[in-house]
Amino acid sequence: MIRLSGRFRSALIIGGQGIRSRKLRTFLSMISLFLGVLAVVTVQAGAETAKTLRLADLELHIGKDGTRQMYIPSMPDAMDAALTTVAGKADAVGVMGYQAIxxxxxxxxxxxxxxxxxxxxxxYYGPPMQMDCNPMTGECRPIKDEQAAQPTRGQAVELVLQGLTGDIRQFRPFRPVAGNWLDFSGDPSYSPRLVLNKEAAKGFTRYQIPAEMRVEGATANPTPRIVGVVDDGNSQPTAYVRVDEMRNWMPKTTANQMYGPGMQLLFAPTAGETEALVVRKITALGVSRDMLHVETINARKDIAEELAIIRWIFLGMAGLVLLIGVAGILNVGLATVGERVEEFALRRAVGTPRSLLAGIVLAETLLTGLLTAAAAIGLGVVAIDVGAGLFGSRVPQLQDLTFPWQAGVAGVIAGLVAGLLGGLIPAIRAARIPIATVMRA
Known part of the structure; x- marks a missing residue:
């Protein structure tokens, strides 16, 4: 149990009694300080909320912090070796990109x-066209075939197809929207199961699309089954599928003809042995170690640098508003000390130390600052809860939004600093009141 010294405890008790006896003056002091503390709380809460939302979006696109990602060059043997190594691993996932209609x-x-x-x-990935290039100037222009039959626009949608070896959500936490996620247990189906992102789901909602999928290099057009919808933060229509279900329809010569720079591997921070095994297998096939691009995702550090400047700019503006509140407390404090000159002189006459008189004044202003901070924090908590309830259905990122504790700490510190700065001069003035003043009274 924390024990308070006698003077400190006396200062708090007398300061609390002073606040209770001058409720209106305390309320006016809190009003002048409230906007300043609320500005600090709002800036800190906004910065932490923006950081959380930005980090959530980055995790959807890039991956969680600490995830190791590796890109395998588009070499059939290397990609087959990587695919078989990570298949069935709980701490690693391979991603192969295709284009599907x-x-x-x-x-x-x-x-x-x-x-x-x-x-x-x-x-960017439009239909191929023939180009006529001048070898002297290097200029190229498309060749228009006026006689070629132009295909008509029909009931078909084009998607980016992401083939997965396992559950990628441990690295990129997609938000479920409808249905289920891919089931990687059991044998691969000859009817590929698809999980669409929200943008791809728009196409199947707006149009009547026949269930026939065409992928370049496939031996036939399989019939897909849509099993779920997720929010992956991607504005391009994308579908996720088990890679082994796609390779059922693709011969080995074309199974590795991917869309994109190469096969992507994602490793958990604890998957060091699996990562090392992949590297050994691929380098044994003659692939140079320099061709394996490996990096650790550190999105939190990147966005912290981006948001730091903006946060300090707005904190500076909030500090100016807080100074107005400090001036209000200072003005009220000086007026209060002027009215209590005889009281403080009498206390000095009966042996009250100067430090205790200063402590009484500071206790009042510090308690006023704490009460103001509590009011500002309470308003911030209510505002975030109401905002999440009103806009959570429209913006999924706001559904689990809570008041950041950093904003609460910032509000308490702002209230205490304002109380200290606003009460310092009145406290010094109270401590310097001479004992002879009581004789004049």
């Missing part, structure tokens, strides 16, 4: 190039 055959997809459905002008 689901829907009517021999038509141009609604979102050609796997473009977002609200921007169907086509993306």
């Amino acid at each position: 689901i829907g009517e055959p021999n038509v141009v997809p609604i979102n050609q190039g796997a473009a977002p459905f609200d921007n169907t002008d086509g993306g």
Whole structure:
């Protein structure tokens, strides 16, 4: 149990009695200080909330901090070795990218190039075209075949297809929207199971799409089954599938013809042995160690540097507002000491130390600062709860949002600092009141 010294305890008791006897003046002091403390709490809460939301988005796109990622070059033997090594591992996942079209055959997809459905002008991965290049100038221009039959736009959608060897959610925590996630237990099905992201789900909601999937290099067009929808933070239509279910339909010569720079491997921080085994197998096939790009994800550090400057700018502005509150406490404190001159002189006459008189004044201002901080923090907690309830259905990131404890600590510190600065001069003035003043009274 914490024991308070006699003077400190006396200062708190007398200071509390002073606040209770001058309720209106204390309330006016709190009003002048409230906006300043609330500004500090708001800035700190906003910064921590922005950091949390930004980190959540980065984890969806990149992965959790500490995750090790490796890219395998597009060499069939190397990719097969990596795939068989991480298959079935709980601490590692391989990702292979393909381009797929689901829907009517021999038509141009609604979102050609796997473009977002609200921007169907086509993306980077458009249809191939022949180019005529000048060897002297290096300029190239597309060759237009006026006689070639132009395919018509039909009921088909184009997707980025991510083939997985295991559950990627341990590295990229996708938010479930509907249905289930992929089941990696059991033998691969000849009807590939797909989990769509929210953007891909738009296409199947807006249009009547036949269940026929075409992937370049496949021996036939399989019939996919959509089993769920997730929010992966990606604006491009994407579907996730077991890679072994896709390879059922692709001969070995084309199974590794991927969309993208190469096969991506994700390792847990504890998967050092699995990572080392992959490296040994691939280098044994003649692949140079320099061709294996390995890095550790550290998204929290990156966003902390980005948000630090903005946070300090807004904290500086909040500090200016806080100074206005300090000036209000200082003004009220000086007026209070002026009214209590005879009381303090009488206390000095009966032996009260100067330090205790100063402590009484400081205790009042510090308690006022703490009460103001409690009010500002309470308002912040209520505002975040109400905001999460109102907008949680529209913005999934806000559903689990809670008041950050860092903002509460910042509010308490701001209240104490304001109370200390606002009460320092009145406390010194109270301590210097001469004993002779009681004789004049």
